[in-house]
Amino acid sequence: MNASTADLPVVVIGAGPVGLAAAARLIERDTEPLVLEAGPAAATAVRAWSHVRLFSPWSEVVDPAAEKLLAPTGWVRPDGATYPSGGDWADLYLQPLADVLGEKVRYDATVTGVSRAGRDRIVDADRDAQPFVIHCTGPDGTEERIHARAVIDASGTWSTPGPAGGSGLPALGEKAAAERISYRIPDLKDPAVRPRYAGRRTAVIGSGASAFTALAHLADLAKSDDGAGTHTTWILRRGISGSTFGGGEADQLPARGALGLAAKAAVDDGHADAVTGFRTDAVERDTDGRLVLVGEDGRRLEPVDEVIVLTGLRPDLTFLGELRLGLDERLQAPTALAPLIDPNQHSCGTVHPHGEGELSHPEKDVYLVGMKSYGRAPTFLAMTGYEQVRSVAAHLAGDQEAAERVELTLPETGVCGGAGLFDQPAAAEETGGGCCEVPATLAIGGPVSASGGC
Structure with missing residues (x-):
């Protein structure tokens, strides 16, 4: 890194929980950050699931360096034993943190490409000495080039949900039926959304925390005054086993265990029927326009009015195409991290x-x-992300001893995993939230339903 490059900021892509924590850690190290957020406010992705409650308490979703930045403003962390919703997390912590960072956060800035100045991915000569060039567009479509000494991509995976198709690609007819397919947990308290599911049949595809949440919420709707006739077909790519509903009362994250029990109750009480070993190959329509899911084995399910696809999330790597990334061929995670x-x-x-x-x-x-x-x-923890950016910031500041030091001890979080839990080839996608992530990616664990505890 030459002198002119050293004076450039570190660009952080994404003003979500880990991106903002990265900025706080860089400031702690006297390193200038510039956070580029595609949305109009901090934590845009988190706000998209504002109605969903985390199954991790406030004590575990606030970064220590961020809290130090907030303290002089009079900010007080909410009760550490309580569980925030996505909206709480955004409004009571993430947006105040972004406000403290001020002009170090830029909104409506969509990153479209990252490269080395004057070097595409082929060129070796003097590569490491060149600054990064970040291509981004503003709200009116204007293009801009920003130079940086380093790039921290904390943009998450929210924008790229997995498809219904069992092969990892969209099922035949999936795109054509888009108006009746959702890839998010619906907010059934929203009067504009509730009629879409009340009194109707819905298919939920997935077997992770997000699917559990949807099952529990739809079961609550079925028991409500306006929910008569509401029924769910729960589609699993694998069979039902002792681990399907998680750890229950044995789970060391109690709210997550309660969520699995709520999903089990939805099935036991008859509000949902489980279809196992079903990999969707096609989405067709019957004569009434309802959707019929067709499996790779030829099975055709009963028609449904709506489909909720919660088959996991995946990273968008398209704007990083000119960088030399080392990614595991299965998980699309950094090569050294993937086995862990x-x-x-x-x-x-x-x-x-x-x-x-x-x-x-x-x-x-x-x-x-x-x-x-x-x-x-699908095994991500917020505390893990905060530790990641603490280490990265230390390295960029030249403190390699601190970068290599481990400053986080994770709790053993129950029975959500272990060898043999994922027994199908696409299991990591199928979890649709996995054992620990939320739909927006950055909380410890996944969402809990309103009836499943918080």
């Missing part, structure tokens, strides 16, 4: 804390952090 987070072997509590070393790429000084660093693995 493989969902066939690890639950969220058995993933060891890690930092700059495991997040490094052949391209020097570029890092994927937060949920994006996990690629398609």
Whole structure:
């Protein structure tokens, strides 16, 4: 890094929980951050699931460096034993943090490409000495080029949900039926959304925390005054086993255990029917315009009015195409990190804390952090993301001893994982929230239903 490059900011992509924590950690190290957020406010992705409650308490979703920045403003962390909703997290912590950062956060700035100045991914000569060039567009479509000494991509995976198709690609007819397919947990308290599901039949595809939440919410709707006739067909790509509903009362994250029990109750009480071993191949319409899901084995399910697809999330790597990334061919996570987070072997509590070393790429000084660093693995914890950016910031500031030091001890989080839990080839996608992530990617664990406790 030459003198002129050293004076440039570190660009952080995404003003979500881990992106803002990265900015706080850089400031703590006297390193200038510039956060680029595609949305009009902080935590735009989190706000998209504002109605969903985390199954982690406030004590575990606030970054220590961020709290230090907020303290002089009179900010007081909410009761650490209570559980925020996505809206609470955004309004009571993330937006105030972004406000403190002020002009270091730019909104409506969509990153469309990242490269080395004057170097495409082929060119070796003097590569590491060149600054990064971030291409972004503003709200009116104007283009801008921003130079940076390093890039921290904390953009998450919210924008790229998995499809209904069992092959990892959209099922035949899936795109044509888009008006009746949702890839998010619906807000059934929203008067504009509730009629779409009340008194109707809905298919929920997925077997993770997000699917549990949808099952529990739809069961609550079925029991309400306006919910007569509401019924859910729950579609699992694998069979039902002892681990299907998580750890229940044995789960060391009690709210997550309660969520699995609520989903089980939805089935036991007859509000949902489970269809197992079903991989969707096509989405067709019957003569009344309802949707018929067709399996790879030829099975045709009863028609439904709506489909909710919760088959996991995946990273958007398109704007990083000119960088030399080292990614695992299965998980799309950094090569050194992938074995530590493989969902066939690890639950969220058995993933060891890690930092700059495991997040490094052949391209020097570029890092994927937060949920994006996990690629398609569903075992992410917010505390893990905060530890990631602490280590990366220390490395960029030249403090390698601190970068290599582990400053986080994770709790063992119950029975959500372990070898054999994911027993199908697409299991990591199928979890649709996995054992620990929320739909927006950055909380410890997934959402809990209103009836499942918080």
